[in-house]
Amino acid sequence: MIRYALTRLGLLVLGLAVASVLIFASLRVLPGDVGQLIAGAEATPAQVAAVRTSLGLDDPLWAQYLDWIGGLLRGDLGSSLVTGTPVAAELVDKARVTVPLAALSLTIALLIGIPLGVLSALGRRRVGGTGLSVAAQALAAVPVVWAGLMLVVVFSVWLGWLPPQGFPRAGWSDPAAALRALILPALTIGVVEGALLLRFVRSATLQAIGQDYVRTAAAKGLTRTRALLAHGLPNVGLSVVTVLGLQIAGIIVGAVVIEQLFTLPGVGRMLVSDVASRDLPKVQGELLALTGFVLVVGFIVDLAHRLIDPRQREAA
Structure with missing residues (x-):
């Protein structure tokens, strides 16, 4: 190892x-x-x-x-050509918005994708399971900007529950206001990514249902659902862990667009602004930091997959 x-x-x-x-x-x-x-x-x-x-x-x-x-x-990402401020300090400051946004988006995607994916597979011959599959297909094809605009219309314009744009000046010193500002952006990313995850979990669950060990457990007296939960879902979990790395990368890319749409002062919005002003040291540092984050996530996923799956350890 x-x-x-x-x-x-x-x-x-x-x-x-x-x-x-x-x-x-x-x-x-x-x-x-x-x-x-x-x-x-x-x-x-x-x-x-x-x-x-x-x-x-x-x-x-x-x-x-x-x-x-x-x-x-030396741990120095350089300084801005325009403002002269250290790039690392600005990245840390903007990450206070982007990291919670990404974490909340991932949580929503997991809550949507995993349980509904399993339910869709178990009810594949029922109206509910088919409906979940069709809804996931439709949501996965929705552009993230259009999804964000529709959520703003529903929850901000019609219902007035959530702010349509912006982030409180006080930042996380007012946690309730900061969290309310991130709910709509996180929903926008999380619903689209959750639909993609739902499709994958459904496919992996259907494959697990057809495996011999699940059928053997069912033949010994377990119901199909209990056989799947006891013997099939651990293998589904291995596949989900692998896909999570790609999901996190997709969430980071989506955050760049969503921060522009909702005028959030995060890393993505800063990156777009710095590209427009040709602030090369800042853009270099920001792109390398985002690339490094994605690579580190992939590294952690690889190690987790190795630790969870005994077949890989035995093969090694």
Whole structure:
């Protein structure tokens, strides 16, 4: 197990290294001049050149990359070209919105996907099970922006229960207001991701129902439902753990869009703003942090799958 963990950890570090190269190179081909943006529209060419020199933008690309990597190895994500504030500090501040949003969205997706997926499989020949399957198919095809707009219309415009946009200035010092501001965005992501998870759980449960060990347990006197719960769901759980890594990545991507729609001051909204202003050090740090988060989640899922599934340990 230790050897496997070290191997996966090495692959994680290699993935981060490759991602850093791709992020750095892709940002350098974006149109626009950072020096011109910072100096101002009416700045002279000499002033723009002075700004570029002071920011190190005239250095060779390999030197800029090594300087960035050197800072990363020291735990420094760099500083904003526009405001001068450390990128790490701004990421931590914005993560106070994005991380609770992602956690709440994942909780909603799990509460929808797992129990309703199992019920849909058990009732596949009934109206209820078929209805759940059809509803999941429809919800999985709904664009997340459209789902968010519909939820705003229902819960904010018609019912007036929840705020349509924004986040309280007091932040989490007022937990009730902060949580109310995140309910609609989390529902938007959680319902769509939950529909996708429901379809997967239904398929995995149907496959488990047809396995020999479930039929044998039923032949010994257990009902089909008890045989599935006792012997089939552990194997379904293994499949769900694997899919959760992809679900979390989907939730992070969805948060970038949803934070724009609901004007939440999170990492996603900050990233879009920084791309527009060509604040390269901030964009680099934000993209690498998001990439690292997804890779770490995949690493944890791999280890959890190895620990849960005895067949993999025996094969090793």
